[in-house]
Amino acid sequence: MIIGTAGHVDHGKTALVKALTGVNTDRLAEEKRRGISIDLGYAYAGELGFIDVPGHERLIHTMLAGASGIDTALLVVALPEGIRPQTREHLQILSLLGIGQGVVALTKCDLAADRIQEVGAALRALLAGTALAKAPVIPVSAVSGQGVDRLRDALLACAPAVRSLAGYPRLAVDRAFTLSGAGLVVTGTLVSGRIAVDDRLLLSPSGLELRVRGLHAQNKAAAEARAGQRVALNITGARLSKEVVTRGDWVLHPAIHAPVAAVDARISLLADNVRALRQDARVHLHLGAAHVMARVSLLERDRLDPAEAALVRLTLQQPIGALAGDRIVLRDTGATRTIGGGVVVDPFPPRRGRRIPARLAQLRALDEPDLVKALRAALAAAPGWTEAAPLLRGRNVRDADRVALVGSVPAIDAGGLLLSPGAVERLRGAVVAALTAAHRASPELPGLQPERLRLSLNERPTAAGFTGIMQLLLRDGTIAQDGPWLRLPGHRIALSAQDETIWSAALPLIAAERFRPPRVRDLATVLRLPDAAVRATLKRLARMGRLVEVAPDHFFLRQTVAEMAAVAADAAAADGTLTAASFRDRLDNGRKVAILILEFFDKAGVTVRSGDVRRVRIDRLGLFGAAGDDRTLDNGSGRGA
Template sequence: MIIGTAGHVDHGKTALVKALTGVDTDRLAEEKRRGITIDLGYAYAGDLGFIDVPGHERFVHTMLAGASGIDTALLVVALPEGIRPQTREHLQILSLLGIEHGVVALTKADLATDRVADVTVQMNELLSATPLAGAPMIPVAAPTGQGIEALRAALLASVPAARGSGGHPRLAVDRAFTLSGAGLIVTGTLVSGRIAVEDRLVLSPSGLELRVRGLHAQNQPADHAVAGQRVALNITGPRLSRDMVTRGDWVLHPAIHAPTDKIDARITLLPDFRLGPDSVRGPDSFRRMAPGAHALRQDAEVHLHLGAAHVMARVSLLDTDRLEPGGDALVRLTLRQRIGALARDRIVLRDTGATRTIGGGMLLDPFPPRRGRRTPPRLAQLAALEAADPIAALTGLLSVPPGWTDAAAFLRARNVGADEQLDFGSFVRAGGLFLLANTFDRVRDSIVAVLGAHHRAAQELPGLQAERLRMALPDRPPVAGFRGILDRLLDQGVIAQDGPWLRLPAHRISLSPQDERIWAAVMPLIAGERFRPPRVRDLAQALKLPEAAMRMTLKRLQRMGKVTEVAPDHFFLRETMAEMAAIAAATADADGLLTAAALRDRLDNGRKVAIQILEFFDRIGVTRRSGDVRRMKPDWPRLFGGGG
């Protein structure tokens, strides 16, 4: 269990931790000189780990960095002074962070025994509207040891449910330093998953790769650590150094490394919300609130705290234009810099001058869409994402427009590990999308309807290419997702594919008797020199037909999918196009690069024709040109009805 102290400056937090653990957490020379805690301190006693935080108002940002990873709060109130400003603010922060377990230590009991009853009443009243309502209150005196064992027992009795170790590992870095003979050390609370020696992880948001050389869990050497433990990692990496690590970074699995500078959240303003004098317009372009304002308006600038990270952010209200004290709202937070963030992370907001805490809440979507942030469908999506259970959240999300979501982004945002036994069987997964079964059926029916209408209007045509079909749908799935939907429908026999054309299985096209005769005569001529077929004028001369008539017949044959016009009046058989694409892929070098000269030599058809073929491949998406070379796209077989 990780216990975090909280309370006003000089109320005895550090002395209390020392009485409980024997460790003086004030390690800095300035802390010794001034007699106050300035930075985070750490101590351990058996299974209990303590994070001692500063109580001075100037160091609330440091307190936030330590409080974000705790299980239980040790709220400290000195009996001689009673409730003070940072008592209130620290309690507000604990509430905003969702800390539901805690014990109140009434310190300096040896100096003010007669104050116990009054301060207890005051504290009960203060706690009554918070998650810590009913927390035990223990009078203590650190110098004499009075109440210390009772406090220890109360802390042990407040143990919350163990954190689950599912999901990918994610450690919030709150300290980094180097040790002689060991190298770089980072410490923090492991908020999810497990980390083991030799794991290969990522420092986020920088993206630097690292390896775990060794670790301590709860201040003891170990070969692994699990969620909920204080962990020290000895890490190394090819570009890693002490200067590259800052408080607020994350050490995590590469699968959830996705820094963001925009997050959607639900926030609540504190009932006594007000902005300080530093909240007027500054040198930047953000609009800010006037001094003494009693509501949060659009584009207010705030300090945002998430985990141990601290960044500036602009607040855009999504479901209201004005947020009153004590109220809550959906918001888009635009950050000055990218941070690591996942769904259901707790955030705390402070005013622009960092003089007071104004509110906080829960992150709903760390990867929000750029457009449509205030539309009814988007607000309905965010309401669905408020569900704590991933399956419930996904069901709700897919029940509102557009009816699908990016599967990888959802699993990443929720930190769902590959080994977690969550039942996603009721959802359809196609082309990287999650859909409900009825949504998939709706898209299927739309595809069938569009193809049917096209066949009735143009029976002589073979069908529609994938992108034209997608654009004709009432709802347009993303390109990659649509391809996955088509693959499922092809496997089910709902639709069929002829080369690049999609059609209904029953659709058949036929040539006129005259075109049938011309096709029967011209097909052997094109096939005879398949990589260098005759041009239209040559075919017309060979069959003693008008050139215009030959051209029109070949155009109709192209619409039917039998031939392809690579360049003006230069038609190839459809099968030959697929063959040449396969040859191009096989001709590419070890780096996947293809030149016109290499393809010319393989096809033996001249440089001009080889360039025409490659330019056609560029247009239809078989290749991507870069200067004088091409690179084959990995999904090129799809354009010819194959896999890939």
């Protein structure tokens, strides 16, 4: 269990920790000279770890860095002085950080035993309505030892906070130093997961890679540290040094390394001595051991009054590491007083649409600590889906736990989206309706290409998500696919009687000279038809996928284009390059036509030109189907694609 001191300057916090542990946490020369703590101090007694924080008003930022990693508060009030300003502010900070248990020590009882009842009553009034309302209040003297054993027993009776071992490891760095013979050491509280010797992790937000050479947990050498422990890591890395490590950094698994410049949060203002918060107010933000400036954008209103809570967007002056559920504390622009705090709801918010009703509904749903309940509520709100990657990263869910989470909601995992079953059914209905309308309006077309189909929907998932949903619908037979087109399974291409007549007559002529087919005007002359009529029919057949218009009015059979792509790849096989001359010789169709075909391949990405030579992209050879595929020769049934 990690215990953190709190209280006004010179009320005896450091002396009390020494009485409990035998360790003087004032390690700096200036601390010893002035007799007050100015930085975080650390001490251990068995399984208890103590973080001793400074009490001076100018060092609240340091107090916050230490208090963010504690389980239990040790609130210290000196009997001769009683409740002082930092007593109140430290108590407010403990409440904002969600510290739900603690013990109150009335120090220096050997000097002012007559004030125990008076100060105790004032404290009970101050603690009323807080998480420490029922905390034991114990008179104690670090000098005489009076009450120290009773205080220790009260601390041992507290339970450590429940920390998640299931997530990826994440350690909040509050100190870095070098040791002779060991190298760089960073310390902090492990807030989730486990860290073992030889683990390869990252320093965030810098992203520097590191390896754990050794570690101490609760001040003892160990092979592994678990969430909830104070940990010292001896780390090494190519570009690591004490100078690149900053209080507020994180040591974590690469899967959750995603520094953020903005977070959506729920914050509340304190009730006392705090002004209303208005749009774009600037504040000091404390998260973990990090401290940055931030701008507050209220999402639900234009003003937040004292004692009220609201959803906000916090835009940070510099990126920090943050995940959902992280506690934050806000101080005013001059860093003279604490004004409020709250919890991160979405560490990876969308850049646009922050105040639209659908986004606010999603945010309210995510404002739930239990992930299953939060995801269930988010999927119940419009549009019925959410992106999986930012949600799971933001909640520190391991890849191995994804399937179990999806099953417990339940949700459908498709294309990077998590969707409710109802949303999938709505999309299914919308896709069927869109394809039905398209087939009715253009029966000569094979269907719609995916992006056009997606854009035709009122509710539009991301392109990747839509692809995943289409895969689901293809697997269950709701839709079918022909090349790049999606269609209903029962759809059959239908040409008009005139188009069928022209196509029946033109097909043999185009197939006879497949590498050098006649142009539109030549076909029109042979068929004794107007150029416009022949052109319109061939363009419709190109949209159907039977023909490819390689150049204006120059149509090739689709399988011929696939064959010519294979010829190009074969011609380039010897030395990896293709010339117009070698391609012409293979097709025997003349230089002019060969160049037209190659220029078409350049535009389609089948070939890449560099001067007079080209390189064939093998990954694009299937763009027009397989060479020799004769489905497009079907001119009677209309089933060709």
